[in-house]
Amino acid sequence: MLKSFSNLVVLELGHIYNGPYCGLLFAHLGAEVIKVEPLGGERLRTRARGDADPQEFIMLNSNKKSIALDLKSDDGKETFLRLIDRADVLIENYAPNTLERLGLGLESLLERNPRIVIASGKGYGSSGPYSKMPAMDLTVQAMSGAIGTTGFADGPPVKTGPAFTDFSGGIHLFGGAMAALFDRTATGKGQIVEVSMHDTIYPMLTSALSALYNQPEAQLPERTGNQHSGMAIAPYNVYRAADGWLAIICASDSHWTRLAKALGFAEAIEDPRFADPVSRAEHMDEIDALVTGATSQLTRAEISDLLGNAGVPFSPVKTLREVDQDPHLIEREMIRFIDHPENGRVPVVGNPLKMSTLQPGAELSAAPKVGQDQSEVLGRLLGMSERDAEALRAVTLGL
Numbered sequence: 001m002l003k004s005f006s007n008l009v010v011l012e013l014g015h016i017y018n019g020p021y022c023g024l025l026f027a028h029l030g031a032e033v034i035k036v037e038p039l040g041g042e043r044l045r046t047r048a049r050g051d052a053d054p055q056e057f058i059m060l061n062s063n064k065k066s067i068a069l070d071l072k073s074d075d076g077k078e079t080f081l082r083l084i085d086r087a088d089v090l091i092e093n094y095a096p097n098t099l100e101r102l103g104l105g106l107e108s109l110l111e112r113n114p115r116i117v118i119a120s121g122k123g124y125g126s127s128g129p130y131s132k133m134p135a136m137d138l139t140v141q142a143m144s145g146a147i148g149t150t151g152f153a154d155g156p157p158v159k160t161g162p163a164f165t166d167f168s169g170g171i172h173l174f175g176g177a178m179a180a181l182f183d184r185t186a187t188g189k190g191q192i193v194e195v196s197m198h199d200t201i202y203p204m205l206t207s208a209l210s211a212l213y214n215q216p217e218a219q220l221p222e223r224t225g226n227q228h229s230g231m232a233i234a235p236y237n238v239y240r241a242a243d244g245w246l247a248i249i250c251a252s253d254s255h256w257t258r259l260a261k262a263l264g265f266a267e268a269i270e271d272p273r274f275a276d277p278v279s280r281a282e283h284m285d286e287i288d289a290l291v292t293g294a295t296s297q298l299t300r301a302e303i304s305d306l307l308g309n310a311g312v313p314f315s316p317v318k319t320l321r322e323v324d325q326d327p328h329l330i331e332r333e334m335i336r337f338i339d340h341p342e343n344g345r346v347p348v349v350g351n352p353l354k355m356s357t358l359q360p361g362a363e364l365s366a367a368p369k370v371g372q373d374q375s376e377v378l379g380r381l382l383g384m385s386e387r388d389a390e391a392l393r394a395v396t397l398g399l
Contacts, residue, residue: 001030002357008032008181009381010089012064015042017137017163018121018197019093020060021170022177026089027063028351029358034377035066036080041370052342053367061367062338062348067378068371068393071102075392079378080104084113086381089177093121093169096132106192116190119177121169125196135197137163144201149208149229153221168204169197207232227284233277234284235259238317239295245317246295246303255312256280262310263294263303333360340366 008031012023020035020042027033035042047054070076081104084090090109092099099105106118120126123135130143141147141159151158176193184190207230211220220231226238226247235256236249250256253276260268268274268290273283280287295303300316307314318326324347329335333350340346348364371393378389 001362002355003030005030008088009086010034010091011036011083011087013090013092013094013099014121015093016044017056017060017166018169018173019091020044021167022091022119022121022173023064024060024062024349025171025174025351025353026091026177028353028362031089033064034083034373035061035064035368036071036083037066037068037370039068039070041066041068045370052340053369055343055346058340058343058346058367059349062336062364064365064368065373065377066368066371067374071104077103079382079384079392081109081112082382084109084116087113087116089181090116090118091121091173091177092118093173095134096122096126110190110192114189115184117177117180117184118190118192119173119180120192120194121173122194122196124198125194130198137166137197140165140197140201144198145205145208146201148222149205149224151223152225153223155223157223165197165201168200169195172200205229227288228281231284232281234280234287235291236284237288237291239288239292241295241298241300241303241316243299246300246314247317248291248295248307248312248314250280251313253277258310259291259307259312262306262312263291265290265294336364338364338366 005026008026010023010026010031010033012019012033012035014020014023014035023033023035040046042057044057044060045053047056069080071080092106106120110116110118122131123140124130124133124143133139138159141164142157144165146165147157147159150160173193173195176195180191180193207228208222208224211218211230211232214230224231226236228234228236233249233251238245238247248259250259256274257269260266272279274280274287298306304314304316323329324335326335332354334352336348336350337345338348348367351358351362374393375386375389378384378392379386384392
């Protein structure tokens with residue numbers, strides 16, 4: 001826990017991945033993160049099978065508290081506004097205009113508490129031609145060009161495996177909120193921070209867009225499979241091994257020389273077709289054939305030994321089962337384990353922000369049940385009696 005975070009009160013109107021991941025980063029650093037959930041809980045809970053919460057909810061909501069408020073009711077809305085008065089940060093990633101329709105527009109919340117930082121995660125932002133479009137990770141991937149540039153040239157566009165636009169949005173939202181909190185130390189004033197998931201993907205297309213700009217007359221493929229998206233580096237691909245696949249990249253002449261010697265085709269070093277990075281990129285199919293011819297005869301472990309000793313950038317392509325047991329992620333505490341009251345011992349997401357003042361092995365609490373902290377939070381922050389807090393929750397949950 002960071003001492004400067006221990007007094008931060010963060011309200012999270014978050015659902016699915018975007019807002020909750022931003023909130024999780026605050027929670028890992030020691031802020032009090034209070035999920036303000038709607039009737040029955042946030043949407044990710046609905047993916048449950050049986051009575052227990054789904055694993056994806058458990059993974060993203062450690063160290064948080066939960067209260068349940070019906071923001072459509074007068075009592076729920078008034079309670080939320082009183083919490084706004086006490087909060088340092090509000091995280092929200094509702095659909096556009098949702099809070100405005102509830103009479104809780106962001107400008108009015110900032111006017112009520114001028115010190116609050118409001119971190120608003122949106123698919124396309126509040127301005128621009130796409131601003132009113134519904135946005136999910138899949139649709140933002142499509143609109144941003146991510147799907148259009150993923151896959152092989154002779155095949156259909158393919159979405160990326162991870163929900164990376166959701167998480168990219170959440171990461172940028174955390175960074176924006178932190179910048180606003182830092183600014184508040186100088187100005188004493190909060191502000192509204194907006195991050196569009198769509199906006200955050202454009203910089204990631206740098207290699208592909210550079211190919212477009214650098215060779216405007218060339219007919220380069222939109223989708224380059226596992227080859228470099230700018231078609232500017234070779235070797236750069238995923239290569240077959242006898243028992244799986246490996247990713248190999250040679251970003252310099254020395255990498256190429258070491259690779260050729262390690263895999264047994266040293267004669268290629270003198271081939272004029274492969275003399276420099278530009279020439280190798282122009283003959284990437286021939287290079288890929290050379291590399292595949294060597295790697296396909298060896299196991300991943302054998303190739304790892306050869307390339308590891310040679311100092312060539314490479315990695316085995318790991319399966320999800322291998323990632324789940326990854327000793328590196330476990331040692332670095334990105335994979336943590338908690339004892340969940342319904343699900344037993346389960347993995348959760350650790351803190352990727354390693355800081356010298358954060359001690360490893362910090363205790364984690366399991367993701368809360370809906371309204372689990374109703375009485376404690378509303379009693380401590382708002383002076384509400386346990387009876388009134390539970391009565392509000394009973395109304396909210398329709399009990």
